[in-house]
Amino acid sequence: MQKALVKVKGWGKLSINTKVYPLQTLYSAGYAFMDKAYVYLDTEPGGRVAVWIYPKAKGAKLETLAMEFSEELLNYAHYFSSLKVNAESTKLLLQRALFSAAPSLAKEAEEKEIQDLIKELEQEEKDEQTKAAKKKKRT
């Protein structure tokens, strides 16, 4: 098993697989760590990212920091995946809330939908006419 934490001159290096933890997660975890540690990111072979951590507080243990960083990674990975899963529901809820707050918005949306449908039908009719004209020319 790959050693999780490598210590170099007071710095701790974690090797993170970006297939498991996307970059967005790494940046967010790094940001959450700004008060506790200095964070530097670098690429590594095999789609991995090296996260270098240096504690800001004297006497802070690298092992503890590394474990806290891993926790933060999981926390943000969960946050972003939930965000993705719930995106559609959130959108629907927001729309409903906005519409109930201003009924005119619902009416506007309905009118827009009708206009779009009319345009679509007109376009279809045009396409059919063009097709028929082409057919007539051939015969």
Added chain:
Amino acid sequence: MTIPFLVSHKAGRCLKFNKTLYPQETLRRFTEAHGADRDFVLKDEGRSFTVGIKDGTDEEYLDVLQYFLAVRKA
């Protein structure tokens, strides 16, 4: 404190940033914002680029790292 990932350059020390992880534009903004009090040297190296600070202390190099993460979140 020693920074293990600082690269030795003929012009001095510098930080090497991978472009995928650190968009060049973000660091250019940092160097522009702090260019009045520090002398920065940016060098494009294909997939990465280097940022050198003339007579830069470790703390000044660490400021660059902090800025990047702070901006990413914002």
